[in-house]
Structure formats: structure tokens, C-alpha cells
Amino acid sequence: MKKKQAIPYICIVFILSIFFYSCEDSTDTRITNSRTLGISSDMILIGSSLALGGHAGYLGTQTLHGALAYLNYVNDTGGIHGRKIRLVAYDDGYDPPRCVANTQRLIVQDKVFCLFGYVGTPTTVKIIPLVEDAKIPILGMFTGANALREPLKRYMINVRASYYQETGAAVKHLVEEIKLSKIAVFYQYDVYGFDGLKGTEIALKPYGLVPVATSSYIRGTLDVEEGLEKIMTKGAQAVVMIGTYEPCAKFIRLARLKGFSSVFYNVSFVGADELARILGQIDEQIIVTQVVPPPEASNIDKDLWGAREYIDLLKKYYPGDDPNFVSLEGYINAKVFVEGLKRAGRDLDREKFIDAIETIRQLDLGIANPLSFNSRDHQGLERVYFTYLKNGKFVWLDD
Incomplete structure (x- = not known):
């Protein structure tokens, strides 16, 4: 009697094993196919x-x-x-x-x-x-x-x-070569700006320094006036700028109109050529780190x-x-x-x-x-x- 009952049980186990094997095989096939998506013969x-x-x-x-x-x-x-x-x-x-x-x-x-x-x-x-x-x-x-x-x-x-490498190189240049110690940070208030701010703080730490001031603007706006005033009141010798070309250009131009003398440093994402176009023929202490060389230098x-x-x-x-x-x-x-x-x-x-x-x-x-x-x-x-x-x-x- 027990042997007869075992036969259906064995069949069920066999069928389930085939089912799960088929599912696993189907999953493997889908994964394999996904690896070649977007590729045709030509x-x-x-x-x-x-x-x-x-x-x-x-x-x-x-x-x-x-x-x-x-x-x-x-x-x-x-x-x-x-x-x-x-x-x-x-x-x-x-x-x-x-x-x-x-x-x-x-x-x-x-x-x-x-x-x-x-x-x-x-x-x-x-x-x-x-x-x-x-x-x-x-x-x-x-x-x-x-x-x-x-x-x-x-x-x-x-x-x-990385931005950590850019800000690290910039801080070294500002502190060791230009001999500045009062460095502020002006940044875009999002993950981009926070990344640049953190990189600057990390770079300043070995010199026993922290930013003398930090201020920000909201991405997509040109609301830089409040941030500029905050940095000016601290007498910053240099401003590390983590932003895009339009707000950074406005910050620099307003600073000059207000008689604020400082070194302005920007990371590569600012878009140096567009920043230069907006600023025009201003010949000031404006530095941008790049991750590629100036194209014209190839001459x-x-x-x-x-x-x-x-x-x-x-x-x-x-x-x-x-x-x-x-x-x-x-x-x-x-x-x-x-x-x-x-x-x-x-x-x-x-x-x-x-x-x-x-x-x-x-x-x-x-x-x-x-x-x-x-x-x-x-x-x-x-x-x-x-x-x-x-x-x-x-x-x-x-x-």
C-alpha cells in the first residue's frame, strides 16, 4: 500500500524539478540575451x-x-x-x-x-x-x-x-605656491556642490585649515548675491567655486564691482570656455582646473x-x-x-x-x-x- 502511494509523490517531485529547472534555464537565457541587447550584425x-x-x-x-x-x-x-x-x-x-x-x-x-x-x-x-x-x-x-x-x-x-583630485590640486596650489590661508567655498546646493565642498575640506585638513566661509546657490538659478556677501565679510583670499558657468560668472563680476579682491578657482565642470565668453576681456586671478589639456597647446x-x-x-x-x-x-x-x-x-x-x-x-x-x-x-x-x-x-x- 505504501509503495503505491509513493509513485504519485515521486511523479510530483519529478515534475516540480523539471519546472524549477526550466525556470532557472529561462532566467539564465534572459540574462544571456540582455548582455547582447543593442547589438546587431552591423x-x-x-x-x-x-x-x-x-x-x-x-x-x-x-x-x-x-x-x-x-x-x-x-x-x-x-x-x-x-x-x-x-x-x-x-x-x-x-x-x-x-x-x-x-x-x-x-x-x-x-x-x-x-x-x-x-x-x-x-x-x-x-x-x-x-x-x-x-x-x-x-x-x-x-x-x-x-x-x-x-x-x-x-x-x-x-x-x-575626480573632483577630489581637482580640489586637492587646487588647494595645494593656493596654499603652498600662492601662500594663501583664508579660503572660502561657493557651491551649487546639490550633490555636485556637496562633493566639491567635501573635497576642499579634505584637501585643507592637512594644512590645519578649514574654509573661512561657505555659501551656496540653488541649481538652475543665478541667486548668488547672498552667498557673495557672506564670503566677502570673512575677507577670503581665495574662493573655491563648485558651480556652472552662468552663476559663477555673475559671482565674479559682482565681486569685482564691489571691490572684492580674491583668487577665484573653479573645477572643470564650470565650462571654462563659456565662462570666459561671459566674462569677456576681464584679466583677473581666475583659475580653472581641467581634466584635459588646452586643445590649442597641441600646436x-x-x-x-x-x-x-x-x-x-x-x-x-x-x-x-x-x-x-x-x-x-x-x-x-x-x-x-x-x-x-x-x-x-x-x-x-x-x-x-x-x-x-x-x-x-x-x-x-x-x-x-x-x-x-x-x-x-x-x-x-x-x-x-x-x-x-x-x-x-x-x-x-x-x-
Whole structure:
């Protein structure tokens, strides 16, 4: 009797085991298929969300143009392993919710192979959970945010130096070389500004210093007057500025009108060329750290052959654009992306692409700054360049 009852029980166990095995196999298949999304026999589809208008529109537009100058060249010369690269870009206006919506659209509807060329800290940090959940690579973000670097995230590939490195180099220059000790911080009141503020505080600490004053403005506004007054009352000798070009330019111009004499230092995200355009021929103590060299320096420095190449291709594909720091960074990001595709080979998927990026060692991009990655470090470049405003243009402070 017991043997007869055991037969149905064994059958049920057998059927359930087949069911669960089938589910597991189906899950594995979906994961495998997701790794090759956006890849066809003749095309690789990638996507970007960045500001193409509004108060950060210059940064997004120039990042995109610089990247496309190189990607168009690659496509026109045969592509990568027989595939052309197509970039879909959506405008997020430097607004985090719009960036999240754009990213969901790129991943779910457009089914892109990877994300590329995002612009801004408050926007990019918001999509970290989406990137990790989808296991989709994102490369070449125009932001030095520490949250994209620590802890290490497998699918996030940073090319540029961080804001901590920029503010660290700037504080060292201000304290050790210019001999200043009263340093204030003016920052955008969001995760971008907080990152720059923290980086400055960390850099000041070894000298036994803290900011003599801190003040902020709201992203998307030009309300800098209150912040300026607060810093002026403390007699700051230098102001570390973590913002975008319009509010920072207004802050500097108002400071001069009020007779406030100070060194004004900005991180690279400010958009130096646009800052210079707004300020005009003001020849003041204005410093901007950069993560790429001045493009024009390639005319006198043979080691900057990559910058010269960028100028030539920008002229070919975007003849209306002047060479600038922002689009050069976009161009460099595109070169790194293509290098990863080359190394991954024809049998491409998302995991193989990340593995390929991690094999890059001391790659010469022609910017006097070799690029390296490994499985424990997903930031490729380390160098910080100094520029200062002279005759309406930011030039290389190479001494």
C-alpha cells in the first residue's frame, strides 16, 4: 500500500524539478540575451541623457559634439569589427527626474547596448541603481563625483580625474605656491556642490585649515548675491567655486564691482570656455582646473597629438564649433569607448566589454596623460591641468 502511494509523490517531485529547472534555464537565457541587447550584425546602439538646452546646455551639447566627431570618423572608416555605432541622445535639461526617465527609456524601450556620455553629478548619481539593476555599462560621464568611484561599481567606467583630485590640486596650489590661508567655498546646493565642498575640506585638513566661509546657490538659478556677501565679510583670499558657468560668472563680476579682491578657482565642470565668453576681456586671478589639456597647446607640444587630431575631426564634422575643453573630453571618452569595443572583439556582449576595458594599461591618447584601468580601479585618467584667464581665454598654466 505504501509503495503505491509513493509513485504519485515521486511523479510530483519529478515534475516540480523539471519546472524549477526550466525556470532557472529561462532566467539564465534572459540574462544571456540582455548582455547582447543593442547589438546587431552591423550596428551597436548606445544611449545618452544630457543637457542639450537650458543653463547647462553648453556642457551637454559640446560633450555630444566632441564624442560624435570621433564616432562619425570611426563609422566613416568602416566601424568596429564590421559594426557602425549609433548614438541616441535625449535632453534632460540637467534635471535629475528627467535623466532617470530618459535612462529608463534607453534601457527598456530602446534596448541600448550601453550608456555613454552623461553630463552632471545630480543627474548621473540618480541612475546608479538603474545601471546596477540592468547590469548595463556606462562610460565617460562628465562629472568627477566620488559616488561614481567609491565603492567600485563594475558597470561604471569613469575616464576623467575626480573632483577630489581637482580640489586637492587646487588647494595645494593656493596654499603652498600662492601662500594663501583664508579660503572660502561657493557651491551649487546639490550633490555636485556637496562633493566639491567635501573635497576642499579634505584637501585643507592637512594644512590645519578649514574654509573661512561657505555659501551656496540653488541649481538652475543665478541667486548668488547672498552667498557673495557672506564670503566677502570673512575677507577670503581665495574662493573655491563648485558651480556652472552662468552663476559663477555673475559671482565674479559682482565681486569685482564691489571691490572684492580674491583668487577665484573653479573645477572643470564650470565650462571654462563659456565662462570666459561671459566674462569677456576681464584679466583677473581666475583659475580653472581641467581634466584635459588646452586643445590649442597641441600646436606647440608634440606629445599632445591627440588634441591636434581632435581639432581636425571637430572641424570636419562640426565646422561651426570652436575647439574647447568640454568637447575634447567628449572626444576622449569616445576614443576610450571604441578602444574597449576593439578589445572585446566581434563576439561582443556587455560583460566582455567591461572585461576588455579592464585590460587597458598605459594607453597613449595624445594628451600627455596615459590611460589605465583594472578590475579594482575604474577611473582611467589621473592628471589635473591648470589654466588661468588671460586676454579673454583660459590658457595653460604649465609652470
